[in-house]
Amino acid sequence: MENSLLDTLIAKDKALLIYLNNLGNEQWDNLWLWITHQFNWIPLFVVILGLITWKFGVKKTLFTLLFIAIFVAFSDQFTNLIKNLTGRTRPCNAIDMQEYLRQFSYKPRGKSFWSGHASLSTTFTTFIILLLRNKIKYIYVLILFPLVFGYSRLYLGVHYPIDVSAGYISGIILGTLFYKLYKVIFLKVFKESL
Numbered sequence: 001m002e003n004s005l006l007d008t009l010i011a012k013d014k015a016l017l018i019y020l021n022n023l024g025n026e027q028w029d030n031l032w033l034w035i036t037h038q039f040n041w042i043p044l045f046v047v048i049l050g051l052i053t054w055k056f057g058v059k060k061t062l063f064t065l066l067f068i069a070i071f072v073a074f075s076d077q078f079t080n081l082i083k084n085l086t087g088r089t090r091p092c093n094a095i096d097m098q099e100y101l102r103q104f105s106y107k108p109r110g111k112s113f114w115s116g117h118a119s120l121s122t123t124f125t126t127f128i129i130l131l132l133r134n135k136i137k138y139i140y141v142l143i144l145f146p147l148v149f150g151y152s153r154l155y156l157g158v159h160y161p162i163d164v165s166a167g168y169i170s171g172i173i174l175g176t177l178f179y180k181l182y183k184v185i186f187l188k189v190f191k192e193s194l
Contacts, residue, residue: 013162018100020154036152055135071178075123083111092157101157115159115167121146122171130179
């Protein structure tokens with residue numbers, strides 16, 4: 001019974017990816033290839049850095065950057081651990097998916113479950129939203145970052161929908177936990193609450 005349920009879930013996951021992937025067309029391919037590369041989001045990170053500096057000052061911003069660097073490294077390594085434990089092949093590299101997916105020269109190696117792009121971008125976004133929600137009215141618009149970033153992985157056929165969804169869920173959990181830890185450490189270091 002369990003295997004048939006898992007098999008059904010995997011089959012639906014593949015079918016949904018094929019549907020979403022085939023919605024794409026050549027005129028949009030370069031945009032989505034651009035979106036999927038982390039370094040192209042640097043202007044967004046610079047704006048966020050500016051907002052944190054504006055609301056917290058230089059000393060607290062440096063502390064926050066150090067904390068972010070630590071949780072980014074942790075989140076990345078945790079995602080790699082999960083990928084190595086599950087060992088799911090990326091759809092773009094899976095032989096049984098080749099004829100159904102649009103083909104790109106961009107075919108990352110490594111495993112598929114869960115999406116590091118979705119997980120890390122959601123961890124970061126959750127943390128930043130929690131950090132700035134009482135200081136910047138429209139900070140919630142930042143949720144578009146992981147949504148668009150994660151969708152790029154489906155568009156390019158490098159992750160399944162379950163990979164991206166699990167990445168989002170793990171990111172929300174990790175981002176919330178990191179924020180709670182940050183608040184505790186912030187209070188001890190600066191002798192004030194956020």
